[in-house]
Amino acid sequence: MSFNLRIVLVEPLYQGNVGSVARAMKNFSFSDLVLVNPCKLQNEARALASHAWDVLDGAKIVPSIEEAIEGADVVVATTGITGLKIDEHIRMPPYTPQELKEKFNGTNGTIAVLFGREDNGFTNEELKLSDMIVSIPTSDIYPIMNLSHATTIILYELSQIDAGEQQLAEGFDLKLLHEHIGELLDDIQYPEHKKEKTHLMFKRIFGRAQLMPREVQTLRGFFGRIQQLVK
Amino acid sequence: MSFNLRIVLVEPLYQGNVGSVARAMKNFSFSDLVLVNPCKLQNEARALASHAWDVLDGAKIVPSIEEAIEGADVVVATTGITGLKIDEHIRMPPYTPQELKEKFNGTNGTIAVLFGREDNGFTNEELKLSDMIVSIPTSDIYPIMNLSHATTIILYELSQIDAGEQQLAEGFDLKLLHEHIGELLDDIQYPEHKKEKTHLMFKRIFGRAQLMPREVQTLRGFFGRIQQLVK
Structure with a gap:
């Protein structure tokens, strides 16, 4: 790479x-x-x-x-x-x-x-x-x-x-993460009028942070756990 | 100029x-x-x-x-x-x-x-x-x-x-955000052995992203809502 x-x-x-x-x-x-x-x-x-x-x-x-x-x-x-x-x-x-x-x-x-x-x-x-x-x-x-x-x-x-050693998380995994966040916002009944803005905010924050592959996995685990508990 | x-x-x-x-x-x-x-x-x-x-x-x-x-x-x-x-x-x-x-x-x-x-x-x-x-x-x-x-x-x-400067979130508000995340990890009974690493990961990610003041507020609102629902 x-x-x-x-x-x-x-x-x-x-x-x-x-x-x-x-x-x-x-x-x-x-x-x-x-x-x-x-x-x-x-x-x-x-x-x-x-x-x-x-x-x-x-x-x-x-x-x-x-x-x-x-x-x-x-x-x-x-x-x-x-x-x-x-x-x-x-x-x-x-x-x-x-x-x-x-x-x-x-x-x-x-x-x-x-x-x-x-x-x-x-x-x-x-x-x-x-x-x-x-x-x-x-x-x-x-x-x-x-x-x-x-x-x-x-x-x-x-x-x-x-170019250096730091491998960026793959676009595909990021896409799954963002879908996950979208679901979570639904699950926690986040106010409808704020949902889209907040979802986009996460995309921007994680975009700027240049997530590493393991971080994406951990974030998905974190959000997944919340989803389980909320449901 | x-x-x-x-x-x-x-x-x-x-x-x-x-x-x-x-x-x-x-x-x-x-x-x-x-x-x-x-x-x-x-x-x-x-x-x-x-x-x-x-x-x-x-x-x-x-x-x-x-x-x-x-x-x-x-x-x-x-x-x-x-x-x-x-x-x-x-x-x-x-x-x-x-x-x-x-x-x-x-x-x-x-x-x-x-x-x-x-x-x-x-x-x-x-x-x-x-x-x-x-x-x-x-x-x-x-x-x-x-x-x-x-x-x-x-x-x-x-x-x-x-060149102009972008207004960054204040350290005090970031600290509150990170305390908030720490409480949330407890509230969702996140696995004890992973807790510290995950907490640090959020700190690193948000550090790299250089959050703006409004973003910190939105994140705290988001995590607060989850806490309410989980409790």
């Missing part, structure tokens, strides 16, 4: 951006590119990919974010600063790209970083699929970055990561 | 790149753009500048690097990794963008950062006009970055000189 970065572009509208992202990926020695329902990729994408046709041609095209993040251990969504002001519980707390690098330094596993549409970013439902939020600190006056520029900054920061 | 960053593009060949650079500058709140003998700037430059027409229109056009760096206190030239292998005395030592940021933290004055031609970079004579060299750490296989991508990384690093 080693550190693998997957770049996921969600419904990119402009093929030039996709080509530019492929080029930037190759500049920083990454190649795992997944495109969710992309625009048509033709000559302009290839021209802007420059010498990174291998990355562009190797991109996996899928119809949903769920498929794009399959096999990833941690899912990170990028949002603009302006987005942070609405739906705080979904978008907080945001990490800077540098903090993301520090967080994953010395770990093994696959991190998928998601980039939203050029015009509309992500829906809230899409953002809930992520374990962590990263936001590039930009100007308040004009925070909207070009898609390939935003990607370049993430690639630049995360290319500085040294 | 206590310093002024000037971006100097030397004989850029593609107007799209100039427009993209203007946009990235505005994203990071910079506006001092100087172009040395640029290509024609027409519709494509304006399209890619997006909402940064003010930066593009405000760009100063000059016939020489000497004029472009007039009034700058420090001149930094960007070179690719490959360039470092030749003419070492001119190109060494290269700073990373991050080192550049650290270097200029807390200083006053104007730094001019020069970017060379998309195809041929700088001549040695031109490089000698710079006080420092910065080089973005890239792949050996394909180190040649798009001009606006390279500029974006420099802007990103140098804009970060005063």
Whole structure:
């Protein structure tokens, strides 16, 4: 195992951006590119990919974010600063790209970083699929970055990561843990109007904490025991 | 910000790149753009500048690097990794963008950062006009970055000189949370021999996650509810 970065572009509208992202990926020695329902990729994408046709041609095209993040251990969504002001519980707390690098330094596993549409970013439902939020600190006056520029900054920061000994918990086990928490919130009759927020909060906290495999098992045992007692 | 960053593009060949650079500058709140003998700037430059027409229109056009760096206190030239292998005395030592940021933290004055031609970079004579060299750490296989991508990384690093701080939960509230978890482990008759390890695990996880004040309150509410039900 080693550190693998997957770049996921969600419904990119402009093929030039996709080509530019492929080029930037190759500049920083990454190649795992997944495109969710992309625009048509033709000559302009290839021209802007420059010498990174291998990355562009190797991109996996899928119809949903769920498929794009399959096999990833941690899912990170990028949002603009302006987005942070609405739906705080979904978008907080945001990490800077540098903090993301520090967080994953010395770990093994696959991190998928998601980039939203050029015009509309992500829906809230899409953002809930992520374990962590990263936001590039930009100007308040004009925070909207070009898609390939935003990607370049993430690639630049995360290319500085040294893979280490620490194995991240697998995405699949985390998914089971989160389902477990969902059930538990039902079992303890947690107030309906708070349920979703609290569930998401656990996802974010455990996402930030970068759980180790044994911790996930212990947490599941802990929650399982509570469930038994409550029932 | 206590310093002024000037971006100097030397004989850029593609107007799209100039427009993209203007946009990235505005994203990071910079506006001092100087172009040395640029290509024609027409519709494509304006399209890619997006909402940064003010930066593009405000760009100063000059016939020489000497004029472009007039009034700058420090001149930094960007070179690719490959360039470092030749003419070492001119190109060494290269700073990373991050080192550049650290270097200029807390200083006053104007730094001019020069970017060379998309195809041929700088001549040695031109490089000698710079006080420092910065080089973005890239792949050996394909180190040649798009001009606006390279500029974006420099802007990103140098804009970060005063990063903000996230409000963390107070130690006292965390302590209450951990006491709470300890009581809960008793209440649910968690196996005695595992109790201490599991308690510590929560401490580690929540420590790493750097909880926010509101999250601590929600967690305590959650655990309190379980306690009520279990008793």
